[in-house]
Amino acid sequence: MIHVSNLSKSYRVHRRPPGLAAALRSLVRRKYENVHAISELSFDIAPGERVGFLGPNGAGKTTALKILSGLLYPTSGKVTVGGFTPHERRTDFLRSITLVMGQKQQLLWDLPPAETFAMNRALFDLPKREAAAIQNELVELLQIGPLLGKPCRQLSLGERMKCELVAALLHRPKVLFLDEPTIGLDVSMQSQLRNFIRHYNETTGATILLTSHYMADVAALCPRVIVIDKGRLIYDGDLKALVRRIRPEKRITLHFSSVPAPGSLDRLGNCVSHSESQAIMSVPAAQVTDAVRAALEQLPIADISVEDPPLEEIMREFLGGERPGTGGGTP
Amino acid sequence: MVAYRSEFLVWILSMNMPLVMMALWTAVAADGPVGRFGQRDFVSYYLGMFIVRILAGSWLVWELTMEIRSGTLATRLLRPIHPLWAFSATQLAAVPMRVIVLSPLVVVLYWVAGARLPLHDPARVAIVVAAIAGAWLLLFLVMAIIGMLAAYVESALSVFDLWLAAQSILSGFLVPLELMPAWVARVARVLPFRYILGFPVETLIGLESNATALRDLGVQWLFIAGALVATIALWRRALRRFAAFGG
Numbered sequence: 001m002i003h004v005s006n007l008s009k010s011y012r013v014h015r016r017p018p019g020l021a022a023a024l025r026s027l028v029r030r031k032y033e034n035v036h037a038i039s040e041l042s043f044d045i046a047p048g049e050r051v052g053f054l055g056p057n058g059a060g061k062t063t064a065l066k067i068l069s070g071l072l073y074p075t076s077g078k079v080t081v082g083g084f085t086p087h088e089r090r091t092d093f094l095r096s097i098t099l100v101m102g103q104k105q106q107l108l109w110d111l112p113p114a115e116t117f118a119m120n121r122a123l124f125d126l127p128k129r130e131a132a133a134i135q136n137e138l139v140e141l142l143q144i145g146p147l148l149g150k151p152c153r154q155l156s157l158g159e160r161m162k163c164e165l166v167a168a169l170l171h172r173p174k175v176l177f178l179d180e181p182t183i184g185l186d187v188s189m190q191s192q193l194r195n196f197i198r199h200y201n202e203t204t205g206a207t208i209l210l211t212s213h214y215m216a217d218v219a220a221l222c223p224r225v226i227v228i229d230k231g232r233l234i235y236d237g238d239l240k241a242l243v244r245r246i247r248p249e250k251r252i253t254l255h256f257s258s259v260p261a262p263g264s265l266d267r268l269g270n271c272v273s274h275s276e277s278q279a280i281m282s283v284p285a286a287q288v289t290d291a292v293r294a295a296l297e298q299l300p301i302a303d304i305s306v307e308d309p310p311l312e313e314i315m316r317e318f319l320g321g322e323r324p325g326t327g328g329g330t331p
Numbered sequence: 332m333v334a335y336r337s338e339f340l341v342w343i344l345s346m347n348m349p350l351v352m353m354a355l356w357t358a359v360a361a362d363g364p365v366g367r368f369g370q371r372d373f374v375s376y377y378l379g380m381f382i383v384r385i386l387a388g389s390w391l392v393w394e395l396t397m398e399i400r401s402g403t404l405a406t407r408l409l410r411p412i413h414p415l416w417a418f419s420a421t422q423l424a425a426v427p428m429r430v431i432v433l434s435p436l437v438v439v440l441y442w443v444a445g446a447r448l449p450l451h452d453p454a455r456v457a458i459v460v461a462a463i464a465g466a467w468l469l470l471f472l473v474m475a476i477i478g479m480l481a482a483y484v485e486s487a488l489s490v491f492d493l494w495l496a497a498q499s500i501l502s503g504f505l506v507p508l509e510l511m512p513a514w515v516a517r518v519a520r521v522l523p524f525r526y527i528l529g530f531p532v533e534t535l536i537g538l539e540s541n542a543t544a545l546r547d548l549g550v551q552w553l554f555i556a557g558a559l560v561a562t563i564a565l566w567r568r569a570l571r572r573f574a575a576f577g578g
Contacts, residue, residue: 071405073571094411106406123410123417 001175001207002045002068007077009038009063009231037063038231041077047174050201050208052222052239056319060231061211062101065177068209069099081175095124098173102180105160106167107152113163114148117170124171131170138166141196158189165193169200176200178210182217194220215311229319240308246318247309250288252281254295255303268295282309346384346433350440352505353377357444366510371445372536376507378446379532382437385429387467387531391418395478396487399573408570415475415566422471449537458544462531465551470527472558479565482572497522503529509538523558526551 013035016026038060045051053061066072067079070086070093079086084093107116121131139145142162147155155163161181169176178197182190198221201208212218218225218239225242227235235242251272259276268291269283283291288306295301308314356373359365368376395418398404407414440446450456477494481487499505501515502524508516519525530551534544 066405069409071408071573089408091411094409097409099405099409101405104403104406106409120410123412125411 001047001049001082002043002209003078003080004044004064004068005042005078007038007041007064007067007079008036008075009060009067009072010034010036010075036231038067038074038228041228041231041233043226043233043236045207045209047207048201048205049224050198050210050222052218052225053209053211053228054218054225054315055228058230059228061228062179063231064228065099065179065209065211069097069177070094071099095171096173097175097177098168098171099177100164100168100179100181102161102183105152105164107160107163109152112147112149112151113144113155113167116152116163116167117148120167120170126171134170134172135166138169141199142166142192158185161185161189161193165196172204174204174206176206176208176210178208178212180212181210182212182214190214190216191220197221215315219311227315227318235318242318243308243311243314244285246314248285249282249309250285251307251309252283252288252291252295253305253307254279254281254299254301256300257302258300260299264299267298346381346388346429349377349380349384349504352380353444366507368507368510371447374440374444375446375448375536376532376538378437378440378444379448379535380504380528381433381440382535383463383466383528383531385433385437386426386463387470387527388429389422389467389471389474391422391471392474392478392488392491394418395475396481399478399481399487399569404573415562418475419471447536450535452541454541455534455537455544458541458548459531459535461548462534462544462551465548465555466527466531469523469551469555469558472555472562473523473527475562476558476565479562479569482569498524498527501525502527503532507533520550523554526554 011034012032014026015031015033016022041060041064053064055061063072067074068081068086070089073087081093082096084090084096086093107113108119117131117135120126121128121135126134139148142165144159144162144166147159147163152160152163165181176197181197182193185193194217197208197210200206208221210217210221223239224237225235225239226233227242249269252268255278256276260279265271265274265279265281269281269287272280272282274280281291292304292306295304353374353376356365356368356377357370360368360370360373364372395404398407404414407417410417441448450459473494474491477487477491479487480490484490501508501519501522503519508519508525508529511519519529526547530544530547533539534547539547
């Protein structure tokens, strides 16, 4: 569905030092430098996949999404999405994709969302009845019925984001580019949107490429991740495999019914944090069963849970130093 | 709502500049005609100017420069319709509202001040309609071209200010061109400004014969053809540059 081969994108940027003298000098002699936003990026995404596109700020994620959605021209390399070259922006291509940017909006600011939906129905030339059915389904899933007649400027961020999604999905796109779709939303709203995105993918078979700084989005939605840094690919493969490589340990969270004896945690593994009522232990994956058994036998356990280390921590460690290379997990 | 009302008021006032010029020139002509313009001719001329501005006005340049600089043009680029079609639809949709709001004023001026709008000849009406449509299209395309410069220069609106300065003199907006020195009027005939305002107004109030108006209509549409070619060529190039302002 998405094919990216040796994609590069560079910008010519004017640079000057601060101050009046530098400003005047730059009127006569301007200094430019080339900034390489993306370098030799290659990957393929199969139809129906949900892929997380990760990297630190300035890594080139949004630039790549904009190239894939036809907003930017690549400097070099080959990109196809559903068989189309995005920057040619053919009508059939634009009908088959959508780009949702958490920090930009397509809703008409002064009018109720229903007006944007009606406009999109006309722009995408959707049959009235079909569009109404899709709209009703999306409105019901996202529970935004009461918002349809309210001016967009009076909606909360979360309400607006839900309406943005409806506007972006009315034409049933086959490819969704989601750039920080949950940014600024509270935890409950994030969860609702994630469920909705997953539902859309499962019911329509749409391909999803998602960027997010909330690792919970990625963990909940994306079995596969593509990680880039400074415009270069540094990992492409299974998210769980990445987690295992970076942090082969599991986290065991122990909740105590009474204060455990001093030193009693030492035998279980590395203690990440502990208080009188709770301790978090880091244990090699192969020893989790033994550690849990020992904890249940030797400690006053009220509750116990086993999880992977937080994805934020793993990404921080990954992007901060260790580089396992591409995972080779591209389907 | 207060913001909308005040914005609306500012718009009405800015549309009324021809009426200010009308008052000024009718006062000047009180002592006798200026060229072949008597008081009634000035009323007709500036009422015609007012009508042409209602029907053929555009604000594309402000919208386009703002959208390029802020990156919001991206939203339009994702829709399966060319952004210039979408812009043109928005702007044309505003014409009926302008007509409804401002037509009472036109009617009052027509009856009270005794303007002349000789539109009895169907051929003349057809030329006037084509001239006003052409004026709208030419201004729209010029604004598109200058607006797209926002992808290249930091202040495309300053370029448009230069255009406006030249247009106010060479289009007949401030002074009817035939009252200008002969060489200015000659120069104005070969520049596009007159075909945005002066020409449709002169045709509307019957200052030109049908034959002359038809010839000028041809010139107007030649300018439109040139502007269209420039718009298409510049649009493609500007989109490549839009990268830097992607937002």
